[in-house]
Amino acid sequence: MNDRIRTSATTASVALLGATLLLGLTACANIEHALKKQHEETSATYVDAQEGWVGVDIPAWIPDDATDLHSIATINEQVAVVRVSSTAALPTTCTIEDRHGIPSLPADWSTDSWPDTVSLCGEYEVIPVEDGWLGWFNAAEEGDAPS
Secondary structure, three states, rough: OOOOHHHHHHHHHHHHHHHHHHHHHHHHHHHHHHHHOOHHHHHHHHHHHHHHOOOOOOOOOOOOOOEEEEEEOOOOOOEEEEEEEOOOOOOOOOOOEOOOOOOOOOOOOOOOOOOOOOHHHHHHEEEEEEEEEEEEOOOOOOOOOOO
């Protein structure tokens, strides 16, 4: 076998192994979310997120200029956590209130710093983060979901 054929065969094998590994990791993440009865989405822009939002309507507090949107929620939508990058202010309908809780779904894009007060935007508690906003919804009763 000449070197050119051997190099092509090696390159094809490495590419196939890489593709298989990537598919396996993606499948593992999807299986993990299904077992935990939750879904997670990311969107580059507000428009993309609005078109592909899963479960309920996109939260009204998310600014139109938002980018790098991350969302994780339970399948029944009783718990949700959302993080967005944005320089815009929250809607004027949001009010400053005492914090009632913290997100009960873990996400590596969340935060570990919880202020005593939050902006209450509809059913979501929202706090500023270094590049935008982090909001969460925890159902008070079985069957509750953000509207």
